[in-house]
Amino acid sequence: MYINTRRWDIERLMCRCSLYTKKKKGERPKILIHACCGACSVYPLIYLACLFDITVLYTNSNIYPKEEYDKRYEALKKHIDFLNKTFNIEIKLILDNYEYDEFRNYLLPYADLEEGQIRCTICIYKRLARAFRYAKDLGFPFVSTIMNISRNKKIDDILKAGEHLEREYKGEVNFAYFEFRKNNGQDIGVELSKEEDIYRQDYCGCEFSRRNK
Numbered sequence: 001m002y003i004n005t006r007r008w009d010i011e012r013l014m015c016r017c018s019l020y021t022k023k024k025k026g027e028r029p030k031i032l033i034h035a036c037c038g039a040c041s042v043y044p045l046i047y048l049a050c051l052f053d054i055t056v057l058y059t060n061s062n063i064y065p066k067e068e069y070d071k072r073y074e075a076l077k078k079h080i081d082f083l084n085k086t087f088n089i090e091i092k093l094i095l096d097n098y099e100y101d102e103f104r105n106y107l108l109p110y111a112d113l114e115e116g117q118i119r120c121t122i123c124i125y126k127r128l129a130r131a132f133r134y135a136k137d138l139g140f141p142f143v144s145t146i147m148n149i150s151r152n153k154k155i156d157d158i159l160k161a162g163e164h165l166e167r168e169y170k171g172e173v174n175f176a177y178f179e180f181r182k183n184n185g186q187d188i189g190v191e192l193s194k195e196e197d198i199y200r201q202d203y204c205g206c207e208f209s210r211r212n213k
C-alpha cells in the first residue's frame with residue numbers, strides 16, 4: 001500500500017511536468033541549480049523541470065577521491081539525459097573544475113567533527129557561493145541547490161548561506177529555496193533512482209565523511 005501511494009505520487013508528478021512543459025515551453029524563468037550528485041538530483045529536477053528553464057551546476061570540490069567526483073557527475077548526467085528525452089526539454093549541465101586540495105584546507109581544521117557540524121556549514125556555504133558566482137557571471141536571476149533533499153543536511157545551514165549570499169549580491173542573484181523533503185521527496189527520489197539505475201553513494205563526500213562511514 002505504501003509503495004503504491006508513492007508510485008502514484010511519482011506518476012502524478014511526472015504527468016504534471018509533462019503537461020506543463022508542453023504548454024509553457026520557452027516561457028519559463030532561467031535558474032541555475034547546484035547539484036551535488038545524481039541520486040539527490042532525481043526528485044528535485046523532476047519537480048522543477050516544469051517550472052524553470054534549468055541549468056545544473058556540478059561544483060563539488062569537497063568530494064574525495066576524484067574517481068568518486070567523476071562517478072557522481074556521470075550519474076547526474078544520466079538523470080538529466082533521461083529527463084531531457086522524456087519531457088523533450090533541454091536541461092543544461094555545467095561541470096566545474098575539481099579543486100579538492102584547496103577545498104580540503106577549509107575543512108581540515110574540523111576533520112574530526114561529526115557530520116552536520118561546522119565543517120558541513122562551511123562546505124555548504126562554499127559550494128553555494130560558487131554557484132552564486134556562476135549565476136552572476138552567466139546572468140541567471142535565480143540560483144538554488146538540491147542539497148536540502150537530504151535529511152542529513154541542516155536546512156538552517158542552507159537557508160542562512162543562501163540569504164547571506166543574496167544580500168552580498170545585492171539582489172542581482174536571488175536565492176530560490178524549494179521544500180524538496182515535503183511529501184516524501186527523499187523517499188520518492190530513492191525509489192526513482194533505483195528505477196533509473198542511478199548510482200547512489202554511501203558517504204556524503206569529503207574524505208572525513210568517508211573515513212567515518
Ligand code: SF4
Binds near residue numbers: 107120
Ligand atoms: S560531511 Fe558532507 S557536507 Fe560535511 S564537510 Fe564532508 S562533504 Fe561537506
